[in-house]
Amino acid sequence: MFGRSRKPAIKKKYARKVPSVMALKQHPIHPMLVVFPIAFLGTVFLSDVAYVLLRDVFWARVSFWLNLAGFGMGVVAGLVGVGDFLSLREIRAHVSAWSHFIAAVLLLALAAAGVWLRWPDPVAAIWPWGLLLSGVTALVVMVVGWLGGTLSFRHGVGVYGEKPPAPDAGEDAPAAE
Numbered sequence: 001m002f003g004r005s006r007k008p009a010i011k012k013k014y015a016r017k018v019p020s021v022m023a024l025k026q027h028p029i030h031p032m033l034v035v036f037p038i039a040f041l042g043t044v045f046l047s048d049v050a051y052v053l054l055r056d057v058f059w060a061r062v063s064f065w066l067n068l069a070g071f072g073m074g075v076v077a078g079l080v081g082v083g084d085f086l087s088l089r090e091i092r093a094h095v096s097a098w099s100h101f102i103a104a105v106l107l108l109a110l111a112a113a114g115v116w117l118r119w120p121d122p123v124a125a126i127w128p129w130g131l132l133l134s135g136v137t138a139l140v141v142m143v144v145g146w147l148g149g150t151l152s153f154r155h156g157v158g159v160y161g162e163k164p165p166a167p168d169a170g171e172d173a174p175a176a177e
């Protein structure tokens with residue numbers, strides 16, 4: 001009435017959808033890949049604890065291979081994430097995208113340090129530095145995953161179903177209908 005819009009008010013914190021560029025048939029590839037570094041790097045700490053408690057060399061080997069595979073898959077997943085980050089200005093407008101990026105680089109640096117530490121002798125590496133490193137790595141995995149979740153579930157990054165926003169649309173642009 002009297003020229004007022006009948007569009008429902010959308011709270012700013014629930015922003016519109018931002019379809020991913022690095023996608024297969026609109027399904028974003030980065031979330032398909034991040035499960036590997038999250039699972040692998042989050043589990044190194046558990047196999048380190050298993051080695052410390054059981055003194056079975058098997059667990060030291062498990063830690064080494066999880067650390068190596070987590071680093072490799074983390075690099076692959078990170079490169080795909082960087083593809084979306086660089087392609088879409090609307091992603092880079094979010095503080096959580098930059099925090100996620102910085103935390104992910106820290107995570108990959110910790111994973112690389114773990115591989116470097118364990119490579120010469122996976123058993124000797126565990127106590128104390130390997131265990132400390134895998135504990136810190138597991139915490140950083142949680143931070144990276146949380147910030148990635150903020151991008152996807154709060155800011156709608158990677159969610160498809162709408163036309164991409166205009167190139168000059170800022171964070172405060174109205175939601176697409």
Ligand code: HEM
Nearest residue numbers: 028030031034074078081082084085101104148149157158
């Ligand atoms: C190993 C490192 C990384 C992990 C573990 C990780 C984890 C995640 C998670 C859990 C999500 C939410 C998606 C979901 O829950 O299914 C996400 C989304 C996202 N991440 Fe990462 N991430 C990593 C590296 C990076 C890097 C280096 C970038 C580049 C800036 C990046 C950019 C993004 C973007 C743009 C999204 C939104 C969804 C999409 O566009 O695919 N990520 N990430």
